[in-house]
Amino acid sequence: MRDAYIVQSVRTPGCKQKRGLFNQTRPEDLISFIMKSAVEKTKNLEPEHLDDVIIGCSFPEGEQGLNIGRIAVKMAGFPDKVSGATVNRFCASGLEAIALASARVQVGWADVTMGAGLESMTFVPMGGNHPRPHPEFSKTNPEMYISMGITAENVASRYNVSREDQDKFAANSQAKAAKARDNGLFTEIVPTPATKYVKQEDSTYKKETFIVEHDDGIRVSTAEGLGKLRAVFSATGSVTAGNSSQTTDGAAATIIASKEKCDELGLEPIAKLVSYATIGCKSDEMGVGPLYAIPKVLEQAGLSIDDIDIYEINEAFASQALYCIRELGIEKYMDRINIHGGAIALGHPLGCTGAKLTATCLANLKEVNGKYGIVSMCIGGGMGAAAIFERV
Template identity: 70%
Template sequence: MRDAYIVTSVRTPGCRRAKGAFKDTRPDDLLAFILKQAVEKTGKIEPKDIDDVMVGCSFPEAEQGLNVGRMASQIAGFPVSVSGATVNRFCSSGLEAISLACLRVMAGWSDITIGGGVESMTFVPMPGHMPRPNPEYSKVHADLYASMGITAENVANRYKVSREDQDAFAYSSQMKAAKAQKEGLFTEIVPTPAARYVLQDNGTYKKETFIQAHDDGVRPTTTKEGLGKLPPVFAAGGSVTAGNSSQTTDGAAASVIASEAAVKKYGLTPIAKLKFYTTVGCEPDEMGVGPAVAIPKLLDMAGLKTSDIGLWEINEAFASQALYCLRTLKIEDQMDNINIHGGAIALGHPLGCTGAKLCATLLANMQRKGVQYGVESMCIGGGMGAAALFELC
């Protein structure tokens, strides 16, 4: 198979659900903007050169429905000839979209594609507007439909992840993110137009546009003491709180992928190659263990060991599951190489966007540090894990 080269990988800021800068900004507009920016950042290709657009979205309905992968590319002004699709693997949707876009290039079906993700948890809150669990199956396996928070409590209880350790992990995430933000290290972010509706003197609302340039959920004043005072939110007497869980967030991200022939034709500068991607199932009621089973499978495919990996982006859906995975993988002592600018606890988890968002972050950090191999991984609702291996060019 051919190599698939990622030539740009960018994201919007991640902004808090219902309270953040994107609460009035449609997800298709967010996605359209970042698709256009991803192409413009190459400096060499135009939208007409794109063969296909694959977009991850965990709840593809309402303002992010109607095949948002196609709709947003048209809103972005791409030619009608550029096709698009929407992919759903819940929390790994954005990474799934990137892998599928890469596979098209690797198979020789396309020369230039885009893989990305979008989620507005303001416009379409979990678990969507009209969830309809199967009533017969739910009698047998209600765990398939379990709240993600309950699965985090299960992981904490079954694998003895203490409240103190969860809060310490959450504190570290916030401090890393605050430091990176202060030092301007989120170079993968593109300042993004956002909408707001301002009440006028005559009682009507006027739509205004402003530029949002940073993740707005980071809490630099977080303290361990403050985290320790937060009540559990999913189970009486539990240990999972709003402070040691990922933030619900709005955002979009996109990567442009090219074949070697396209790289040469257009004079593109590759960032990295997607080498391997894998998924694996686990028990739905402890879905957070997903990375602990997906990463070993990935490394076996690649013939690598954990010690070969220079940087990790392991999604912090909850501190309990993230800690369990790091301990099981025996990489807890590598925290200087794991989520080095903070994770979803500080920066947010915009569901279908997260896989694409973490890709942009990982590749930017691999470039900055000159790291050969980076791994991105996450747990997935319904009981799965996903992991991808990137090699720096």
């Protein structure tokens, strides 16, 4: 297969669902902006060089429906010849899009592609607008449809992840994110225009635009303070709003090109996708997915946990992230894991997360002068996904 190189990877800030700065900004505007920005930030690349765009989205309906992959291509101002598709692997949708976009280049079906991710949880809520579980199947397999919070409680209780440890983990995520924000370390963020509708004196509304520069959900806290929050999924549980990921709006985009096209256009490679793996697990403890996906992708690549310089493991819940870290034997490498915080502080915009974490992983590899990075997450329905990127 041909080598496929990443030449750009960027993201918007992540903003809180309904209460955040993107709560009046349509998802099409977020994704088309970051797609256009990715091209503009890539020296010697023009929109007409793109062959195909694949966008990951967990709930591709409503404002995110009607093949957002193609709509965003046109809204970004790309030529008619640039095709677009939408892919859904729930929480790994953005990573799946990057893997598929890379594969198209590797097998010679395209020369330049884009893998992206999008989710506006303000406009399309978790579960979608009209969830319709199968009536018979849901009776025999209810775990396929239960709240992700319940699966996090299952992990905590089955594998003895204490409330105290979850809150410590969450507070540490917030502290790392705040420090990174205050020191300008989120270099993968592109300041993004947002919309708000302001009521006028005549009771009409005027559409105004402003710029969002930072993730708006970071809230510095202590383990003791988080310990005062009540459990939200079980009266006797340990999973709270404080040690769970934030529901978030955001978008991210990564551009991939063949070596031949890089040489022809003078594009500068920054990384390449080494390997990608997905795997299934029990639906009622879906959070353990990275525990199985990371060893699988390492085996595919012929690498070990000791070879990885940066881990971006999605913090869907502190219980599952901490359990996976412990069982993988990488707790000794906490200085390599989510070094600028994770989803507890920065948000989990579902279908965007894999693309968002890719941009963060590559930025962090550059910061620490590392070679290999892993992006991994658990996936609703009982799965895990993991990708290894090599900085070049």
